Amino acid sequence: MLRLALKTLRYRKGGFLASLIALFVGAVVVQGCGGLMETGIRANVAAQRLAAAPVVVTGDQDYPGHAVGTATDPMTERVLLDEDLVATVAGVPGVTAAVPDVSVPITSLAGRPAEAFGHGWSSARLAPYKLVDGAEPAASGEVVVDRGTARKLDLRPGAKLSASVRGVPHDFTVSGVAESRTAGGAALLFTDDEATRLYDRPGRIDDIGVLAAAGTDPVKLAAAVDKAVAGRGAQVLHGNDRGIAEFPDAISGKQNLIPVAGAFGGLATMVAIFVVGSTVGMLMQQRRREMALLRTTGVTPGQLRRMVMAETFVIAVLAAALSLAPGQAFGRFMYDILVDQGLIPGEMIFSQGFVPRLTGFGATLFAALAAAFIASRRVSKVRPTEAMAEATLQTRWMSPIRGVLAFLFLGGATALAIVTASVMTGPIAASTAGPAAMLWAVGIALVSPGLCRWLAALLRWPIGWFTGLSGRLAMLNASVRKVRLASAVIPIMLATGLATALIYLQTSQEDANSRIFAEGLKADAVVSSASGALPPSLVDTLAGLPEVSGASASVSSEARLETVVKPGKGEDDLTTAREVEPSRIDLQGVTAAGARQTLGRPTVQGDYSRLTGDSIVLPTDVLKDRGKHIGDQVRLRWGDGEASTMTVVGSFDPPRGFGYAMVPADALLPRTTTGLLPQILVKGERGVSTEELKTAVRKAAGDLPGVAVVDRQEATVAHTESDQSGRVASYLLASVVVGYAVIALVNSLIVATAERRGEFALQRLIGSTRSQVMWMMSVEALVTALVGIVLGTGVAAGSLVPFGMALDGSVLPSGPGWIYPTILVTAVALTFATILFPTSVALRAKPVEAAVAP
Structure with missing residues (x-):
């Protein structure tokens, strides 16, 4: 049968090429998504500044003290180490030196925004940095700069350098220039005392570089160090x-990449399997007469299935082999896009090894063989005496297996829609609305022959009335050949439905975020900096201006409200030995004196002016759910792992599904990784225009580098444009999935139309002209496009309507109105092009020759 299969492929180049393209593209997409998944799972980041240390001790980012069996995300800010751990690590056998290290954010150099970090001189040997000019820093105010920065700013020993640390300007004298072969990026090296002062985290450090004796095994040394620091909130790396x-951004990058890659891979795999199945099934339908003839000549059902399986196996193996190099290139391409848009850090090493390639090969082979088996099963089971009659008609399409699958997929889609509309709130509803779109698509595709028959019947009379005899003939073709029509409609449905759903899911979230940001902003002006940092003292400076009625810092982070479920052994309420159930909540740090004037959401109880020290303002529904009242205490785990007992001093009503809590900015800033203040909100006095206010604020900011002052509308636009991560992921996913569906659309329609050369020739022999045939096919293209668009719109509506209800109560999605018409026009144009072009090619042959051509 393998020899026969290879011979049949030689004479079916069109079908062979169509199957090869569908399988090849599917394998490339699945392998690329697998590469992203492996990259996220491994999360490999090569050491640069710490390259000389074979072992590094840093803060453990795992969530401390959660209940057994309770899954929770890692800490979102850098977890710091106690400084006394340095002596503990230094005492481990095999350790020659334990070098503490801190990273001081440098936000501007020589008056220009910059992304650099300062370190103590003693940590220079961890890179290592070596002096190439001048001397090491010996006193406060002296600094060694890296060679790249020295060249860029034309710095030499003795030169003066202005640098901002977390937005606060400082002046230094360059004592030397150093170079490292491994460290990248701008770096300033201070004396250890000055680095500690600028770091401003008393008794805390970022990490410890462990230098080992010659010949020491890093793995064994890491195990020994890990044992020595066990239970101290430390993590040992090698x-x-x-x-x-x-x-540390690699940790959040890992958390971002794994779900993105999972969504990419899962959705792309389902689309690949479905598209491949549809393509192979369509090709099998075209060969029904050939198979029927083989049955009449004595070929058994098993032999027929083995022949088809052998053909498909050969094509699948060839497609998988051809996809290996493009699959890796495609994965790297998607990785580069995610890095460019800041979704993952560029330091994370892209990995695509054996497992993604095996997954792509397995998915391709499974989809092809499963589709070939299902498609060949019906013809192989008919009796030889009925085979030729069976080949001429497409009467039966529903089978018990197909019915069960359709019920499961449509039932699952309905369940997800109900959960999305009734249980989910806010942007999190997208986590169920997105998968629902794919379930709707698969379920509708499984029953598409029946739906196509009904829709064709509805269109038959109006289209036939306006298009004449050729149009009526086209509608008869659509009514009789419902299975073939469904094969052509499915790619259109996938492309329009998934494109509409995925794009409008994102635009709806963006519009909701923008609207909520604008509603929550009462300030007349927002102050920010191109360097990403403002000096905290600027808040009081602006608040004292005569044009200003209130000013507030604005900084965000993430935390957990904890409920103790097991007391533990310690008496201190902050002990991490106890087990807790954490509940995620976003934090907004504000200034008590200016919060009421600048925030657009007033308190329901209490007052923002009491928001000082260890205090918190919580959403009203959170207070109700926890049975708390104003004056009660709650346990809060900050993003850096520290826990505090917070006193509730107020409550407010945030938008449904967008809950967050207010805390003092001066309490939140030291608990963020960088400690940077990104924004200050300013409210003008009554009678002061926005332009007057902006002018006064700019004057008060003085010569701070990169300061920008914008009004409320400009701030809303900037806020929308700044949130690129979700947008990029959604649009990239839509591009990959829809792009594959479009390829399948072009592929299937060209093959399906080219296969009808004999039919076109017969029409011309009985008197039809070329223009009449082309007009008939134009009507068929219109019907195919309309049916596909209707079904695709149904897929999108099944996802977007419940999502809109969960997001803001609207049944219509938000976003640019031109997106949906653009999708429809593109689908119609592709349908017409891929049907009419092969039709025109087929009509070039003489009718007599085309009628007898195989």
């Missing part, structure tokens, strides 16, 4: 994992 200590 190999590629050391880079996480330098680039």
Whole structure:
């Protein structure tokens, strides 16, 4: 049968090419998504500044003290180490030195915004940095700069350098220039005392670089150090994992990449399996007469299935083999896009090894063989005497297996829609609305022959009335050949439905975020900096201006409200030995004196002016759910892992599904990784225009580098444009999935139309002209596009309507109105092009020759 299969492929180049393209593209997409998943799981980050240390000790980012069996995300800010751990690590056998390290954010250099970090001189040997000019820093105010920065700013020993630390300007004298072969990025090296002062975290450090004796096994040394620091909130790293200590953003990048890659891979795999199944099934339908003829000549059902399976196996193996190099390139392409848009850090090493390639190969082979088996099963089971009659008609399409699958997919989609509309709130509803779109698509596709028949019947009379005899003939073709029509409609439905759903899910979230930001902003002006940092003292400076009625810092982070479920052994309420159930909540740090004037959401109880020290203002529904009242205490785990007992001093009503809490900015800033103040909100006095206010604020900011002052509308626009991560992920996912569906659309329609050469020739022999045939096919293209658009719109509505109800109570999605018409026009144009072009090619042959051509 393998020899026969290979011979049949030689004479079916069109079908062979169509199957090869569908399988090849599917394998490429699945492998690329698998590469992203492997990259996220491994989260390898090569050490740069710590490259000389074989072992690195850093803060443990795992959530402390949660109940057994309770899954929770890691801490969102850098977890710091106690300084006394340095002596503990230094005492481990095999350790020659334990070098503490801190990273001081440098936000501007020589009056220009910059992304640099300062460190103590003693940590220079961890890179290592070596002096190439001048001397090491010996006193406060002296600094060694890296060679790249020295060249860029034309700095030499003795030169003066102005630098801002977390937005606060400082002046230094360059004592020397150093170079490292491994460290990248701008770096300033201070004396250890000055680095500690600028770091401003008393008794705390970022990490410890462990230098080992010659010949020491890093793995064994890491195990020994881990044992020595056990229970101290520390994590011991070696190999590629050391880079996480330098680039803690890799942890959040991992958390971002794994779900994105999972969504990419899962959705792309389902689309690939479905598209491949549809393509192979359509090709099998076209060969029904050939299979029927083989049955009449004595070929058994098993032999027929084995022949088809052998053909498909050969094509699948060839497609998988061809996809290996493009699959890796495609994965790297998506990785580069995510890095460019800031969704993941560029320091994370892209990995695509054996497992993603095997997954792509397995998915391709499974989809192809499963589709071939299902498609060949019906023809192989008919009796030889009925085979030729069976080949001429497409009467039966529903089978018990197909019915069960359709019920499961449509039932699952309905369940997700109900959960989205009635249980989910806010942006989190997208986590169920997105998968629902794919379930609707698969379920509708499984029953598409029946739906196509009904829709064709509805369109038959109006289209036939306006298009004449050729149009009526086209509608008869659509009514009789419902299975073939469904094969052509499915890619259109996938492309329009998934594109509409995925794009409008994102635009609806963006509009909701923008609206909520604008509603929550009462300030007349927002002050920010191109460097990303403002000096905290600027808040009081602006609040004292005669044009200003109130000013508030604005900084965000993430925390957990904890409920103790097991007391533990300690008496201190902050002990991490106890087990807790954490509940995620976003934090907004504000200034008590200016919060009431600048925030657009007033308190329901209490007052923002009491928001000082260890205090918190919680959403009203959170207070109700926890049975708390004003004056009660709650346990809060900050993003850096520290826990505090907070006193509730107020409550407010945030938008449904967008809950967050207010805390003092001066309490939140030291508990963020960088300690940067990104924004200050300013409210003008009554009678002061916005332009007057902005002018006064700019004057008060003086010569601070990169300061920008914008009004409320400009701030809303900037806020919308700044949130790129979700937008990029959604649009990239839509592009990949819809792009594949479009390829399948073009592929299937060209093959389906080219296969009808004999039919076109017969029409011309009985008197039809070329223009009449083309007009008939134009009507068929219109019907195919309309049916596909109707079904695709149903897929999108099944996802977007419940999502809108969960997001803001609207049944219509938000976003640019031109998106949906653009999708429809594109679908119609592709349908017409892929049907009419092969039709025109087929009509070039003489009718007599085309009628007898195989």
